[in-house]
Amino acid sequence: MVKLAILGTGFIANILMKVIHEIEDVEVCAVLAVNDEDAESFASSYGIPKRYTDYDKLLDDGEIEFVYVALPNHLHYEYAKKALEKGKNAIVEKPFVSSEEEVEELIAVAKANKRMLFDATITKYIPTLDSMKKNLHRVGEIKHVTTSYCQYSSRFNAVREGNIPGVFTLEHDGGALKDLGIYPINFIVALFGKPDLIRYYANKLENGCDSSGVLIMQYKTFITTSLIAKDSFTENRCTVEGYDGTLFVDDDCFRFPNLRFKKRAGDESEQIDRLQVNGLANEFNCFMRMYKDRDFEACYYNLEKTKVVIEVLKTAAESAGLVYG
Structure with missing residues (x-):
């Protein structure tokens, strides 16, 4: 053990x-x-x-x-x-x-x-993400990617009452971008690599910390839009939209419960995959397999991808004037 x-x-x-x-x-x-x-x-x-x-x-x-x-x-x-x-x-x-x-x-x-x-970011290891990679070609030329991860924080009532917890302060590296935005960034970077342009438009508290915002990233031929919020909620969804169809995930890219495809708007959805495992347990099992196999190459390769994600996250924060620490 x-x-x-x-x-x-x-x-x-x-x-x-x-x-x-x-x-x-x-x-x-x-x-x-x-x-x-x-x-x-x-x-x-x-x-x-x-x-x-x-x-x-x-x-x-x-x-x-x-x-x-x-x-x-x-x-x-x-x-x-x-x-x-x-x-x-x-x-x-x-x-x-x-x-x-x-x-x-x-x-x-x-x-x-x-x-x-x-790097314990669940999205990177979820099997349905691999299914999306394998089915990207079906949408044709990609034009738009959307993600939303908006959930009302259990600690936001305290914020509204004037009692600011550390998770809503920049001094403690808090806010919506770092807490929730890391998931859509991992999702998009895993699929398409580093973007050409990164811009985060933030709703800020009086202390300067972001409670919600919109992250826009531009690639050569398409744009991604990510809604992130800890001060409000919606029915989350992710899409990859192209000339020949759209891939749908019926929740945020942290839970990633399923993957389906439509060729045209009026078509019935084709169910491609469903998540059959607990995301947190799944990522730990991935770590333990690499450890037991002594697969240092895979371990360090994944960390190089983490470096890209952290670079994107930092650029996004800077674009919104968020200074941590």
């Missing part, structure tokens, strides 16, 4: 523990929390034997092979780098890190220590 330590006890850490039984040959043996009470509560809830509040002590634990960095965005780089330097493999939650330079530095540290490093 691969021994994994979870760094953090927030929302995504709890979600992982609820699907851990679907991940092959992984045992969560430790958790890192900000205080003893949080560590004890989380560990007791899920039967985790080891509890830490000191990161150095966790990294000195020789049993631990992997750390899962499920901490606030601004801590990802620091904690991942320290883990790699201590000989641990690392899985880092989205949006990975803040810049291409930080990605390059982490890749260099991983290679120097012969360790694996994974």
